[in-house]
Amino acid sequence: MSETLHAISVEVNGKPRSFQVPARLSLVDWLREELRLTGTHVGCEHGVCGACSVMLDGEPVRSCLMYAVQASGHRVTTVEGLAKPDGSMSVLQDSFCETHGLQCGYCTPGMLIAAQALLDANPDPTEGEIRDAIGGNLCRCTGYQQIVEAVQLAARRLKQT
Amino acid sequence: MKSAPFEYVRAASVGEACELLARHGDAAKLIAGGQSLVPMMAMRLVRPAWLIDINEIAALRFVSLEKDAARTGACVRQCVVERDQALAARVPLLSQALAWVGHVQTRNRGTIGGSLAHADPSAELPLVAQVLGARMVLRSGSGTRSLEAEKFFAGPMATSARADECLEEIHWPIWPEKRVGSAFTEISVRHGDFAMVAAAAQFELDADGRCIRAAFGLGGVGGTPLAFPKIAARLVGTKLDEAAVRDAAEAATAACEPGSDLHASAQYRRHLAGVLAARALREARERARSP
Numbered sequence: 001m002s003e004t005l006h007a008i009s010v011e012v013n014g015k016p017r018s019f020q021v022p023a024r025l026s027l028v029d030w031l032r033e034e035l036r037l038t039g040t041h042v043g044c045e046h047g048v049c050g051a052c053s054v055m056l057d058g059e060p061v062r063s064c065l066m067y068a069v070q071a072s073g074h075r076v077t078t079v080e081g082l083a084k085p086d087g088s089m090s091v092l093q094d095s096f097c098e099t100h101g102l103q104c105g106y107c108t109p110g111m112l113i114a115a116q117a118l119l120d121a122n123p124d125p126t127e128g129e130i131r132d133a134i135g136g137n138l139c140r141c142t143g144y145q146q147i148v149e150a151v152q153l154a155a156r157r158l159k160q161t
Numbered sequence: 162m163k164s165a166p167f168e169y170v171r172a173a174s175v176g177e178a179c180e181l182l183a184r185h186g187d188a189a190k191l192i193a194g195g196q197s198l199v200p201m202m203a204m205r206l207v208r209p210a211w212l213i214d215i216n217e218i219a220a221l222r223f224v225s226l227e228k229d230a231a232r233t234g235a236c237v238r239q240c241v242v243e244r245d246q247a248l249a250a251r252v253p254l255l256s257q258a259l260a261w262v263g264h265v266q267t268r269n270r271g272t273i274g275g276s277l278a279h280a281d282p283s284a285e286l287p288l289v290a291q292v293l294g295a296r297m298v299l300r301s302g303s304g305t306r307s308l309e310a311e312k313f314f315a316g317p318m319a320t321s322a323r324a325d326e327c328l329e330e331i332h333w334p335i336w337p338e339k340r341v342g343s344a345f346t347e348i349s350v351r352h353g354d355f356a357m358v359a360a361a362a363q364f365e366l367d368a369d370g371r372c373i374r375a376a377f378g379l380g381g382v383g384g385t386p387l388a389f390p391k392i393a394a395r396l397v398g399t400k401l402d403e404a405a406v407r408d409a410a411e412a413a414t415a416a417c418e419p420g421s422d423l424h425a426s427a428q429y430r431r432h433l434a435g436v437l438a439a440r441a442l443r444e445a446r447e448r449a450r451s452p
Contacts, residue, residue, distance in 0.1 A: 003166050004168060004169075006169060022166065023166070023167055023168065023169035023212065024163060024164040024165070024166055024167060026163070026164075026199075026203075029163075045162045045163075045203055046162060046199075046200035046203055046204065047196060047199070047200050047267065050264070050266060053266055056269070056270070059240070059269040060265055060266045060269060061266050061269050061270045062196075062266045062267065062270070064199075064203075065195055065196055065199045065200065065267075065270065066195060066199070066270070067164075067169070067195075067199075067212075069169055069171075070171075070192075070195075070214060070216065073217075114265065114266070117265070118265075132265075133265055135264050135265070135352060135353055136263070136264025136265060136266050136267065136353060137264075
């Protein structure tokens, strides 16, 4: 069966991207397979694990629970969009490295998106607020403690800058 | 897990969405936040031939506070309601319930109307609608009609909305008096997961601390969220002492018909129903006493 293609225009990490997509292509599959932005990971594909989190118009959402066609006309920020313009790591990303906030790295893009969105909205979060913000993201390596420490470290550093 | 192929239309207005529904009938499905529908499509539990996207309809994204009711458009995002302090002051059960709904990522996308139309018997917002007696405004090509929650929820994942109707807005009754208190509580495997059992309660007290209006209900213990107006009526006139609260919780437990699944046996759900009903009733009472 040949599927209808839809023309979409999405701003991804600040760049306008136009594509033709079948309606059933998920946002995460479009980002990874068509745009080759493989930083966003596909975990459960049904909205449980949070690995595929991206920002849609600045707010974190699960990109496996949206079709790419629905993102047309909106802004998407993936984990690649968190790095500084010269490609070096952001304060939050550096903090994850320093506190050992990742081991296998599978959940990391989702954790970074969730944590960055938290820090954007709330520069001085409590531990409870951090845990709540990453509550929709599963990590099977760290036990979460170092991730919480990473976000706390990033918050301290961002306040000093 | 990928969805099966479907045709996609982005509706520009409620009128257009209704027209498309009328044309495609059961073969079409409306998509709002998609936080329940997309996983069901990925697992191929649902296979609509047409997907009608109502996310871009600005007319479905309003919150309006009136004297007797708060009106919310069906496509208002859960995160918007969660942050709306004025709405929380008038219909506190909504924000109390939303604290238990999903996670940041799902509340940013999930809508109020989507959760109601999905009608999961263990979901939080349908329970609030049932307890407060919210009214759902449904629109089709032939006009609008409104249904009370009790008539709207027809069974597990089923509502009385016809295939050509779009949920347009929801009217949440406001209890305008000063001494009103409400509470929402639940038990789930992880915070943000579906409730095994959820309980919601709201009271209004007179100056002497006597209950003059009461509503409460339970989710996850039947095919639809359950409200217990007759049991609540027995609390009216009491001072909501421990015996009255325990009696009401026991009567509600006896009236519910929980099922068993992977997460909890019927027996455990029944046990939780009693514990949580009493907890919600006590918390709502304390809030009404010191609003």
